[in-house]
Amino acid sequence: MSNRRIPKYLQLKDELLSWLESGKLEPGKQFPSENEISEQFNLSRQTVRQTFGELEKEGWLERIQGKGTFARNPGRREGEQVKTIGIITTYISDYIFPHIVRGAEAELRNYGYRLLLSSTDNKKEKEMESLQLMTSQPLSGLIIEPTKSAEGNPNLSYFLDLQQKNIPYLMINEKYRELECPSLRVNDEAGGHKAALHLLENGHTRIAGFFKRDDLQGVNRLKGFLSAHREYGITVSPQWVVTYTTEQKQDFPFQKALELLQSGEQDRPTAMVCYNDELAVSLMEAAVSCGLRIPEDVSFIGFDDSSLSSGTRLTTLTHPKTAMGELAARQLIAMIEHGSSFEDTVFDPELVIRQSVYKRN
Numbered sequence: 001m002s003n004r005r006i007p008k009y010l011q012l013k014d015e016l017l018s019w020l021e022s023g024k025l026e027p028g029k030q031f032p033s034e035n036e037i038s039e040q041f042n043l044s045r046q047t048v049r050q051t052f053g054e055l056e057k058e059g060w061l062e063r064i065q066g067k068g069t070f071a072r073n074p075g076r077r078e079g080e081q082v083k084t085i086g087i088i089t090t091y092i093s094d095y096i097f098p099h100i101v102r103g104a105e106a107e108l109r110n111y112g113y114r115l116l117l118s119s120t121d122n123k124k125e126k127e128m129e130s131l132q133l134m135t136s137q138p139l140s141g142l143i144i145e146p147t148k149s150a151e152g153n154p155n156l157s158y159f160l161d162l163q164q165k166n167i168p169y170l171m172i173n174e175k176y177r178e179l180e181c182p183s184l185r186v187n188d189e190a191g192g193h194k195a196a197l198h199l200l201e202n203g204h205t206r207i208a209g210f211f212k213r214d215d216l217q218g219v220n221r222l223k224g225f226l227s228a229h230r231e232y233g234i235t236v237s238p239q240w241v242v243t244y245t246t247e248q249k250q251d252f253p254f255q256k257a258l259e260l261l262q263s264g265e266q267d268r269p270t271a272m273v274c275y276n277d278e279l280a281v282s283l284m285e286a287a288v289s290c291g292l293r294i295p296e297d298v299s300f301i302g303f304d305d306s307s308l309s310s311g312t313r314l315t316t317l318t319h320p321k322t323a324m325g326e327l328a329a330r331q332l333i334a335m336i337e338h339g340s341s342f343e344d345t346v347f348d349p350e351l352v353i354r355q356s357v358y359k360r361n
Contacts, residue, residue: 103325
């Protein structure tokens with residue numbers, strides 16, 4: 001119960017599953033009450049109730065009216081090991097990642113698999129720790145989001161170990177290019193191209209782009225952004241292309257946006273393409289702090305169609321999120337149970353037009 005990046009109900013679920021699988025709680029024995037679990041782990045009743053609901057859906061416990069909650073064994077034969085699939089993502093508890101994890105979890109549950117979660121916080125050393133954790137126990141397969149995919153793969157030996165142990169794995173959002181494994185990702189280059197093209201078609205010629213440079217998603221979105229300008233015969237000003245790393249994401253893009261937006265009216269960009277919705281919302285706040293109107297003075301486009309975009313009327317590009325998690329789980333199960341092989345799956349992002357882009361004459 002120590003990883004603060006994993007939702008509390010999932011941490012509790014993992015702990016209670018270990019009780020059930022180790023025999024600490026045997027089938028037919030009465031389960032501790034919600035109150036008892038709440039007090040033992042210092043969690044709210046709502047969190048415990050959510051965990052109990054998940055375990056009940058998966059057949060690990062049964063509520064009997066007037067008697068209480070009892071442990072169950074959901075169809076396991078004696079001596080049979082629980083099938084476990086690990087998911088390693090850069091983040092778990094925020095932005096679009098809960099949707100990806102929930103999609104995978106729902107599909108895995110349907111096939112009787114237990115889910116083991118780990119987060120790297122987008123740090124290479126934490127990716128190594130996550131791989132060590134996953135490979136230190138019986139594992140049927142692994143879904144991995146590579147950490148800082150544009151900066152290479154210092155943890156190659158762990159992936160080779162997975163291959164040596166015949167543990168199937170696939171990657172989501174991007175993949176390390178030297179590895180022969182299937183991946184599920186968005187066509188980020190096409191997305192960056194569509195974003196810039198939409199602004200160019202609406203009369204914008206001074207467009208700033210903000211892109212993360214330590215993952216391939218950001219690199220490819222920047223590539224598409226630049227190619228759209230080339231098609232229009234417009235040269236992009238070097239000062240209007242801002243790249244940044246994970247460590248810089250909290251402050252550096254915001255400060256650079258302020259510098260650009262505080263230029264004179266004829267010198268500042270009229271639009272900004274942002275690496276994702278999270279950044280777009282931050283830079284919209286920068287524009288408002290400069291006394292600028294959105295979209296009349298400066299237009300914005302994000303990426304991922306997150307809940308942030310609908311709340312701020314942000315034009316953005318779609319990300320499959322839940323569907324990606326579901327398909328990743330189905331493909332991995334087919335690899336485990338049938339030895340299936342897959343080519344990379346590439347989702348084409350669609351432009352979601354809201355009210356953050358102004359049409360200029």
